[in-house]
Amino acid sequence: MDHFIIQGGHQLHGEIAISGAKNSGLKLMVAALLTDGPLILSNVPDIADIRTMRSLLTGLGLDVHEVDGPHHLSLGGRANSVEAPYDIVAQMRASILVLGPLLARAGEARVSLPGGCAIGTRPVDLHLKGFEALGAEIDLEGGYINARAPAGGLRGARIMLPFPSVGATENILMAATLAKGTTEIVNAAREPEIADLVGCLNAMGAKIHGETSGTIVIEGVERLHGAEYAVMPDRIECGTYACAVGITGGDLLLEGGRMGDQEAVIQALQEAGVSVQEDARGLRVQCNGRLQGIDLTTEPYPGFPTDMQAQFMAMLSVAEGASMMTETIFENRFMHVPELNRMGARINIQGRSAIIRGVPRLSGAPVMATDLRASFSLILAALVAEGETEVSRIYHLDRGYEGVDRKLSACGAAIQRVHNTH
Ligand code: EPZ
Numbered sequence: 096m097d098h099f100i101i102q103g104g105h106q107l108h109g110e111i112a113i114s115g116a117k118n119s120g121l122k123l124m125v126a127a128l129l130t131d132g133p134l135i136l137s138n139v140p141d142i143a144d145i146r147t148m149r150s151l152l153t154g155l156g157l158d159v160h161e162v163d164g165p166h167h168l169s170l171g172g173r174a175n176s177v178e179a180p181y182d183i184v185a186q187m188r189a190s191i192l193v194l195g196p197l198l199a200r201a202g203e204a205r206v207s208l209p210g211g212c213a214i215g216t217r218p219v220d221l222h223l224k225g226f227e228a229l230g231a232e233i234d235l236e237g238g239y240i241n242a243r244a245p246a247g248g249l250r251g252a253r254i255m256l257p258f259p260s261v262g263a264t265e266n267i268l269m270a271a272t273l274a275k276g277t278t279e280i281v282n283a284a285r286e287p288e289i290a291d292l293v294g295c296l297n298a299m300g301a302k303i304h305g306e307t308s309g310t311i312v313i314e315g316v317e318r319l320h321g322a323e324y325a326v327m328p329d330r331i332e333c334g335t336y337a338c339a340v341g342i343t344g345g346d347l348l349l350e351g352g353r354m355g356d357q358e359a360v361i362q363a364l365q366e367a368g369v370s371v372q373e374d375a376r377g378l379r380v381q382c383n384g385r386l387q388g389i390d391l392t393t394e395p396y397p398g399f400p401t402d403m404q405a406q407f408m409a410m411l412s413v414a415e416g417a418s419m420m421t422e423t424i425f426e427n428r429f430m431h432v433p434e435l436n437r438m439g440a441r442i443n444i445q446g447r448s449a450i451i452r453g454v455p456r457l458s459g460a461p462v463m464a465t466d467l468r469a470s471f472s473l474i475l476a477a478l479v480a481e482g483e484t485e486v487s488r489i490y491h492l493d494r495g496y497e498g499v500d501r502k503l504s505a506c507g508a509a510i511q512r513v514h515n516t517h
Contacts, residue, residue: 098487099500101477102509103459106345109506113333113351113377114140114497115166115326118402119288121189122265123295123326124148124170127157128196129272130299130319132171138326141165143494147187151179155193171321174201181207181238187494188212191219192262194242195270198231202244208235213466215425221256221263228252229267229274251276251315259284259395264311265292271313272301280311286396287356291327298322330356331402332496334364335471337380338406339503341369342413342479344384347506352378359399363391363407367414386414388453392421405431405472412440413479414453421448431469434462438476438484459484464491471496478508 115138125148127134139145149159149168156175161168177197184190184207197204209217219240223233226242229249234241251274254267264284269292271278283289285307293306299322302314333352340347341364354361354373361371368386372379388411393401401424411418412435422428429449432442437460441452459482464470470492477484489512492499500512 096487097489097512097514098485099474099477099489100511100513101459101474101484101486103457103477103480103482103484105343105478105507105509107340107343107347107503107506107508108345110348110350111336111502111506113328113349116140116288116291116329116331117142117144117495118331119291120145120326121148122192122288122292123324124152124168125192125196126269126292126295126299127152127170128155128174128193129200129269130321131173132321134170134299134321135162135323136168136170136326137166137323138328139166139168140326140329140497142497143490144187144189147183148189151183151190151193154183155179177201177204179204179206184209188217189262191222192266192269194222194240195226195266195268198226198242198244199249199270199273202248204240204242206240206242208238208240213430214428219262221258221260222266225254225263225267226270228254229270229278247275249274251278251313253279253281256280256282258282259309261286261289264289268292268303268311268313269296271315272296272303272319274313274315276315278313278315280313281309283309283311284395285309287327287330295322295324298324327356328353330360331400333357333378334360334403335406335496337364337369337371337378338410338475339478340380341367341382341386342410342475344382345507346379346381348374348377348379350377354378359397360403363389363399367411386410386453388414388416388418388451390419393424395424401425401428402468404428405468406475408432408442408449408451409435409472409475411451412442412454412476413457416453418451418453419448420451423447430465431472434465434469434473435476437462438480440476456481458482461485461487464488467491467495474499474510478503
């Protein structure tokens with residue numbers, strides 16, 4: 096397992112190209128199951144989760160190949176299997192999203208229950224209730240979800256989500272594109288990745304609108320066709336590198352970053368003392384090194400995103416004064432706290448909130464990544480800590496961030512990836 100060695104104390108100056116969004120690209124790939132294609136995707140991030148999704152879709156019978164390199168994929172052909180096996184679903188929860196397209200296209204699906212993960216139990220009850228509303232029969236047996244559409248195919252319905260679940264919205268949305276009649280998803284998630292998926296599906300011939308309103312309307316069509324589509328830039332990667340400027344001071348141009356996708360994050364950065372300006376090529380982020388503590392609560396979009404919680408906590412650990420971070424989306428997303436405290440942070444967890452008392456400095460130490468976003472919070476702390484930090488288990492990081500050591504080294508960070516043979 097690889098680890099990083101980081102020497103703290105270097106300001107960041109220069110440019111970072113933001114990659115395509117993991118949490119959109121994965122879903123756009125799954126959309127290929129809804130047609131014989133080909134679906135040509137550009138700006139795909141070169142990360143482990145995308146490679147896992149390629150093997151899942153290939154296992155289902157799709158032809159997935161690189162057009163020119165890993166950022167440009169062609170997906171075509173028709174699934175000849177409807178089973179998503181446990182070993183892949185357990186690796187990557189987003190695999191559950193093949194359920195909707197398989198139900199819509201093949202009339203059945205057998206997908207392993209994803210099980211929990213480090214940050215929470217991650218149930219899929221809202222996905223399954225949505226499919227039942229569309230007429231599907233669902234039964235759970237031996238750790239698998241067996242789903243079957245009615246003989247005449249799925250039928251449009253009005254579906255009210257008790258919580259604006261991103262995954263449930265996406266799964267139901269994809270299934271509804273080929274259902275008979277119209278489907279309304281009320282209290283739908285409004286994350287920008289949903290709009291990206293809708294843009295791709297409409298380019299494939301779907302008839303969907305309302306994706307930013309909270310009520311998505313899908314008129315079912317007979318079939319979808321192939322298309323070419325570019326994955327949106329990764330707003331979470333962009334916000335993460337903005338926190339790197341905040342914690343180390345300095346000046347970065349985040350190429351491809353977009354103001355419109357992350358207003359709550361930009362507002363929080365500015366309140367904390369980080370300047371964010373729109374630039375012709377992306378976002379210009381600067382900080383003079385003095386940060387102020389702020390209070391934040393994670394919420395569904397357009398609120399402050401849970402995927403930025405760990406990164407902000409690292410940055411606020413060296414701010415003037417205290418901050419409070421409240422996590423309302425996942426029940427166990429504070430695992431970076433003990434590791435940050437080992438580096439000298441002063442963070443106390445009180446239920447779903449954490450009190451962060453700013454400290455003048457952090458100290459390098461050996462720390463361990465526990466999940467994707469937590470792993471980057473440790474890197475952020477290491478970039479400003481005195482001395483050397485070793486971050487182990489960075490396979491968590493490689494799932495969702497492309498070329499972190501390359502991108503940071505190019506801007507002045509002292510970071511080195513060490514390949515462990517064992
Ligand atoms: C997506 O997960 C993202 N993953 C997550 O990013 C992100 O944190 C999350 O949305 C919220 O924005 C991908 O897009 C691959 P949810 P998802 O369904 O779809 C509960 C990252 O770091 N819930 O909106 O699983 C659930 O337990 C990852 O990139 C149910 O109760 O998120 C959680 O508490 C982490 N029943 C809350 O809703 C359900 O059927 C949010 O889940 C579904 C969800």
